[in-house]
Amino acid sequence: xxxxxGVERRPFDGHDGPWxxxxxxxxxxxxxxxxxxxxGLVGGESVLYLGAASGTxxxxxxxxCGPTYAVEFAPRPARDLVDVAAGxxxxxxxLKDARTPETYAHVVESDIDVVVQDVATRGxxxxxxxxxQFLREGGHLLAAIKARSEDVTREPxxxxxxxxxELRGAYRIVETARLDRFHDDHLAVVARPRTTD
Amino acid sequence: MTDASADAGWFRGLDPGxxxxxxNAIEHGSADAPADWPALAVAAGFADDEDDYYDAxxxxxxxATREAVRERERADDQQLKYSVRAMDDADRTAxxxxxxxxxxAGALFDDAGTGVGGAREVAAREPATAAEERVVSLATRVADxxxxxxxxxxxxERTAPAVAPNLSRMAGPTLxxxxxxxxxxxxxxxxxxxxxxQVLGAEDALFAHLAGRAPSPKHGVIYTHxxxxxxxxxxxxxxxRALAGKLVIAxxxxxxxxxxxxxxxxxxxxxxxxIRARAxx
Numbered sequence: 001x002x003x004x005x006g007v008e009r010r011p012f013d014g015h016d017g018p019w020x021x022x023x024x025x026x027x028x029x030x031x032x033x034x035x036x037x038x039x040g041l042v043g044g045e046s047v048l049y050l051g052a053a054s055g056t057x058x059x060x061x062x063x064x065c066g067p068t069y070a071v072e073f074a075p076r077p078a079r080d081l082v083d084v085a086a087g088x089x090x091x092x093x094x095l096k097d098a099r100t101p102e103t104y105a106h107v108v109e110s111d112i113d114v115v116v117q118d119v120a121t122r123g124x125x126x127x128x129x130x131x132x133q134f135l136r137e138g139g140h141l142l143a144a145i146k147a148r149s150e151d152v153t154r155e156p157x158x159x160x161x162x163x164x165x166e167l168r169g170a171y172r173i174v175e176t177a178r179l180d181r182f183h184d185d186h187l188a189v190v191a192r193p194r195t196t197d
Numbered sequence: 198m199t200d201a202s203a204d205a206g207w208f209r210g211l212d213p214g215x216x217x218x219x220x221n222a223i224e225h226g227s228a229d230a231p232a233d234w235p236a237l238a239v240a241a242g243f244a245d246d247e248d249d250y251y252d253a254x255x256x257x258x259x260x261a262t263r264e265a266v267r268e269r270e271r272a273d274d275q276q277l278k279y280s281v282r283a284m285d286d287a288d289r290t291a292x293x294x295x296x297x298x299x300x301x302a303g304a305l306f307d308d309a310g311t312g313v314g315g316a317r318e319v320a321a322r323e324p325a326t327a328a329e330e331r332v333v334s335l336a337t338r339v340a341d342x343x344x345x346x347x348x349x350x351x352x353x354e355r356t357a358p359a360v361a362p363n364l365s366r367m368a369g370p371t372l373x374x375x376x377x378x379x380x381x382x383x384x385x386x387x388x389x390x391x392x393x394x395q396v397l398g399a400e401d402a403l404f405a406h407l408a409g410r411a412p413s414p415k416h417g418v419i420y421t422h423x424x425x426x427x428x429x430x431x432x433x434x435x436x437x438r439a440l441a442g443k444l445v446i447a448x449x450x451x452x453x454x455x456x457x458x459x460x461x462x463x464x465x466x467x468x469x470x471x472i473r474a475r476a477x478x
């Protein structure tokens with residue numbers, strides 16, 4: 001398992017020195033890295049982050065990546081996201097709905113290396129499929145799928161199967177792992193865009 | 198990339214110094230597909246090089262997003278949401294601290310009362326000892342918090358009828374504000390099915406039901422409405438269903454039209470009369 005440049009494991013012995021704690025229990029991408037999935041993140045990538053919320057995880061991403069576009073739909077968390085972005089020249093905050101990429105395609109560049117998705121809405125697979133247009137060939141989709149957002153009554157495993165099936169229309173699934181150790185009823189998905197030609 | 202896509206970039210025809218135009222382009226612009234915007238912006242002369250472009254992009258989006266957030270949050274239904282939540286917080290905290298005051302003051306004074314009223318009496322005392330000074334001071338906070346809650350309530354009662362005239366008329370301003378707060382906004386409430394509105398505020402019971410552990414909840418916060426609470430228990434499900442249906446229609450009129458319509462209020466009154474008539478032998 002490899003961590004991106006600038007991200008390292010440390011003994012947790014208080015907090016001093018020029019580093020910040022990235023909590024796998026609070027960040028689904030953090031948990032994905034902690035579980036050792038091959039995320040394709042090595043540092044310096046361009047990133048489109050869907051569902052940035054108040055910017056906790058995306059601030060870590062921006063610290064080791066290149067241009068980082070952060071899309072968040074709800075105004076209240078976006079207020080904090082803007083504050084996080086103000087001090088990071090490579091972090092671009094956008095108050096947009098990840099379900100309608102045409103409303104930010106005029107800002108977000110093409111051939112993005114990594115799309116990170118953490119949206120708690122029904123139709124998470126559809127969001128990933130619609131945003132595939134931003135990914136370069138050979139890029140990575142890193143999604144945290146929340147079973148309860150799709151259907152609270154069904155077994156998470158069954159929900160995940162359906163979501164993965166829908167994803168397979170546009171992506172090749174590389175790896176999946178349940179995040180339950182850190183986040184209940186979440187599935188981490190690493191996928192790469194299907195080459196059409 | 199085609200010329201058509203180059204035309205669609207947010208920076209097209211913009212003067213980087215014109216903040217309003219930049220903000221408008223970020224917020225309301227669109228494109229069918231992304232393109233290599235950094236290179237296109239440099240080619241179009243918008244930026245000197247890619248670093249320059251990213252600087253401009255960062256400034257533009259931070260500004261535009263901050264303004265857009267401010268605008269969305271300043272909307273009146275959002276103010277209503279914050280104020281009704283603040284009212285509930287202040288009420289709850291005042292009551293909680295009043296219990297502490299009652300317990301403490303009871304140890305110091307013979308005639309200490311309970312609740313917020315008791316705390317107000319304690320707050321009016323002249324403390325004689327250091328301990329009394331503390332309990333009187335704490336009681337003063339309780340009185341202040343209770344006053345704050347009352348002010349919030351007054352604000353809610355003044356604002357709700359302006360934000361949602363039909364919903365406030367039907368549910369009363371406080372319940373109207375609670376429903377808006379639970380849904381997240383008037384627009385969000387207007388988009389909910391009536392079955393959801395019927396059980397807003399009863400999420401624990403609803404999820405227990407969906408997990409198969411409990412019967413379905415008949416009502417959430419709309420329980421506080423006279424039409425639900427004062428209908429006999431056998432008919433409360435019907436009453437809650439009828440009320441929720443009309444509340445959603447009221448919220449939709451308020452969100453999409455905004456005028457006060459008598460018709461739906463009369464329809465609800467008639468329907469409730471029918472339901473309540475079942476109780477008559």
